[in-house]
Structure formats: structure tokens, C-alpha cells
Amino acid sequence: MRDNVMVAPPASADLDWRWRDLITLGKPRVVIVMLVCVAVGMALATPSLPPIGLVLNGLVGIGLAASGAAAFNHVLDRRLDTMMLRTARRPVASRRLPTSYALGWASLLSIVGIGWLAWQVNTLTAWLTLASLLGYALVYTAFLKHATPQNIVIGGVAGAAPPLLGWTAITGQLGPEPLLLMLIIFAWTPPHFWALAIHKHDEYAKAGVPMLPVTHGDAFTRLQVWLYGWLTVAVTLLPFVIGMSGLIYLIGVMLLNVRFMVWNFRVWRGQDSQAPLAAFWFSIRYILGVFAVLLIDHYATLLSA
Incomplete structure (x- = not known):
């Protein structure tokens, strides 16, 4: 044996x-x-x-x-x-x-x-x-x-x-341009993270963390995701407004913003329990997309000069 x-x-x-x-x-x-x-x-x-x-x-x-x-x-x-x-x-x-x-x-x-x-x-x-x-x-x-x-x-x-x-x-x-880039991420962070916080409401409540859905409820947080989403849209248009970027960026960021706000609208309506998590994951691709089109516009302008 x-x-x-x-x-x-x-x-x-x-x-x-x-x-x-x-x-x-x-x-x-x-x-x-x-x-x-x-x-x-x-x-x-x-x-x-x-x-x-x-x-x-x-x-x-x-x-x-x-x-x-x-x-x-x-x-x-x-x-x-x-x-x-x-x-x-x-x-x-x-x-x-x-x-x-x-x-x-x-x-x-x-x-x-x-x-x-x-x-x-x-x-x-x-x-x-x-x-x-x-x-x-x-x-x-x-x-x-x-x-x-x-x-x-x-x-x-x-x-x-x-x-x-x-x-x-x-x-x-330092300068106004990098501060604007920082502002874009600053405005994007609340709708990005609050969408996840809605999805994880029960876990945050159990842990005693005063995330917005725990202290003010899911409905209020959904509204904040929608409103901060519009703030993000407005801020992402500023690089074009101040001449930091051109038409390529404007077109690209408008397309991204449409999709971004569709997800935020679904979160705000509250009829789809999976929307907050899906919006959270899309928002990561969204912010990468915003910076990608900024980069594409920047180098396209250089090549055409």
C-alpha cells in the first residue's frame, strides 16, 4: 500500500x-x-x-x-x-x-x-x-x-x-489647458462612481459607508448621475470652445456624449436594475474615448499643418 x-x-x-x-x-x-x-x-x-x-x-x-x-x-x-x-x-x-x-x-x-x-x-x-x-x-x-x-x-x-x-x-x-483636462475627469468622476454605488448600495449600507445612495436614497443618486452627466458633457466641449482642439474632437466627443447620456438616462429612469453597473463600465470606455479623440485631433492637426 x-x-x-x-x-x-x-x-x-x-x-x-x-x-x-x-x-x-x-x-x-x-x-x-x-x-x-x-x-x-x-x-x-x-x-x-x-x-x-x-x-x-x-x-x-x-x-x-x-x-x-x-x-x-x-x-x-x-x-x-x-x-x-x-x-x-x-x-x-x-x-x-x-x-x-x-x-x-x-x-x-x-x-x-x-x-x-x-x-x-x-x-x-x-x-x-x-x-x-x-x-x-x-x-x-x-x-x-x-x-x-x-x-x-x-x-x-x-x-x-x-x-x-x-x-x-x-x-x-502649469497652464489653463492641463487644468481643463483635469476638470474633465473631475466632472466625470461622480456619475462614474455613483453608478457603481447604486449597484453596490446594500454592501455600502452594511459597511456603514455614507455613499450618496445610502444617505440620500437611490432615486436622488440617479438624478445626480443624470445631472452630473450633463455637466460632464458641457465640460468636454470646452477644449473645442477655447481652441484647444478642432472639428475631429468635436465630432468624436459628441458621439461619445450621446452614448454616455443614453446610459445615464437609463440609470435616471430606474427601470433597469442592470443599468447602473453597465453605465459604470461604459463610463470607463467613455473617458478613455474622450482622451483618445483629443489625441487623434491633436496629431491630425499637426499632420495637416
């Missing part, structure tokens, strides 16, 4: 799992979307192709700092994450990864990212990235998220920074 012997998994398998957890802490899919917006800010900052060295160094530094902020979010939200189905399996919440490991990893990513920007890009971008990191990890996650139903609106300033950071990485200075 064969002995029924338990064989321990190789140490390398455990190490591989831990590295995957560390990568997960940085929310790579969210950071990739953010870096796309950074790259667009970089491209729009110059009438020609931006210097490849600044582009690469800027993306590396901002990406590392953003991953660090996301990791801090895992640490600070670990108790809340255990109460919500979509986050309960996160590495820190599920205790697969010790909190001390996650905190050390978050600190390392943040310090290296900010330091890299100061060394290889410019100090303005480093300081702005640090302010964005602190705004997201401390002001929003540690305080606003648990203090007010307007957490998404106020905390949206930090989340709207990526195109501004991309612009300053290339130019080393």
Missing part, C-alpha cells in the same frame, strides 16, 4: 503567490487607465512629439507613485473591504498578506516613484504627484470616504490629476 503522505507545496509557489498579491495591491488595471490619461496630457503639452525620455521616466515615476497610493488604500480600507463582496478577497482584507508587508510595499513604491520624478523629470511633477497621492490615500480614503456623501466629489480632485501630471512632466509648468 502507498503511504498517504502530505507533501508541502514548494516554497517558490508561495513566493509566486505573494508577489502576485503585491502586484494586486497596486491595482494595475486602474493604474493603466490612469497612465493612459497621463500619456495624453504629455502628448497634448507639446506641438510635436514629446521627448521619449521624459515620457518613459514620467510614466514610470507616476505609475509607481499611483501603485503606492493604491496599496495604501488596501491597508487603510482593510476592515471595510472584509464587509463587501467585491473586495473581501483582496490580499490584506483576506489576511493572505500581512498588513506590515503591504504598508512597507506601499511606502517603497511611493518613495521610489516620487524620488524618480524629482530626479529624472522635474520637481513640480514630483510635488503634484505627492499631493495627489496624499489626497487619495489620506484625505479621501482615511477621512472623506467615511465622513460625507460628497466624498466622491471632493476626493475627485486627487483622482483627476493624471493629465495634469503628464502635462507638467513635459513642460515643467
Whole structure:
């Protein structure tokens, strides 16, 4: 007879799992979307192709700092994450990864990212990235998220920074154009996130998080999604109004806005229980589309000049 012997998994398998957890802490899919917006800010900052060295160094530094902020979010939200189905399996919440490991990893990513920007890009971008990191990890996650139903609106300033950071990485200075790019994301954030909050109403209520649907009800939040959707539409037209973009952008963004508002209308009506989640996922494609047509318009203008 064969002995029924338990064989321990190789140490390398455990190490591989831990590295995957560390990568997960940085929310790579969210950071990739953010870096796309950074790259667009970089491209729009110059009438020609931006210097490849600044582009690469800027993306590396901002990406590392953003991953660090996301990791801090895992640490600070670990108790809340255990109460919500979509986050309960996160590495820190599920205790697969010790909190001390996650905190050390978050600190390392943040310090290296900010330091890299100061060394290889410019100090303005480093300081702005640090302010964005602190705004997201401390002001929003540690305080606003648990203090007010307007957490998404106020905390949206930090989340709207990526195109501004991309612009300053290339130019080393601020201006009205990058602030407008930031304003677009700021206006888009409430309808984007409140749609998800409607879908996750019960989970937020159970966790005691004062998201707008919990404090003011789903009907009121649906109305806010509709109204903030129109605000987003108005803001996305401003690049054409101020001469920052041309007809290609105007046509493209109008088509995107029509689809965006169709989803927001479905959310507002409240007759489709799946509309909020579908609107949330479309809004991600929407904001990427807005910046994509900005980029297409920018380079089409250069080629025709």
C-alpha cells in the first residue's frame, strides 16, 4: 500500500503567490487607465512629439507613485473591504498578506516613484504627484470616504490629476489647458462612481459607508448621475470652445456624449436594475474615448499643418 503522505507545496509557489498579491495591491488595471490619461496630457503639452525620455521616466515615476497610493488604500480600507463582496478577497482584507508587508510595499513604491520624478523629470511633477497621492490615500480614503456623501466629489480632485501630471512632466509648468483636462475627469468622476454605488448600495449600507445612495436614497443618486452627466458633457466641449482642439474632437466627443447620456438616462429612469453597473463600465470606455479623440485631433492637426 502507498503511504498517504502530505507533501508541502514548494516554497517558490508561495513566493509566486505573494508577489502576485503585491502586484494586486497596486491595482494595475486602474493604474493603466490612469497612465493612459497621463500619456495624453504629455502628448497634448507639446506641438510635436514629446521627448521619449521624459515620457518613459514620467510614466514610470507616476505609475509607481499611483501603485503606492493604491496599496495604501488596501491597508487603510482593510476592515471595510472584509464587509463587501467585491473586495473581501483582496490580499490584506483576506489576511493572505500581512498588513506590515503591504504598508512597507506601499511606502517603497511611493518613495521610489516620487524620488524618480524629482530626479529624472522635474520637481513640480514630483510635488503634484505627492499631493495627489496624499489626497487619495489620506484625505479621501482615511477621512472623506467615511465622513460625507460628497466624498466622491471632493476626493475627485486627487483622482483627476493624471493629465495634469503628464502635462507638467513635459513642460515643467502649469497652464489653463492641463487644468481643463483635469476638470474633465473631475466632472466625470461622480456619475462614474455613483453608478457603481447604486449597484453596490446594500454592501455600502452594511459597511456603514455614507455613499450618496445610502444617505440620500437611490432615486436622488440617479438624478445626480443624470445631472452630473450633463455637466460632464458641457465640460468636454470646452477644449473645442477655447481652441484647444478642432472639428475631429468635436465630432468624436459628441458621439461619445450621446452614448454616455443614453446610459445615464437609463440609470435616471430606474427601470433597469442592470443599468447602473453597465453605465459604470461604459463610463470607463467613455473617458478613455474622450482622451483618445483629443489625441487623434491633436496629431491630425499637426499632420495637416
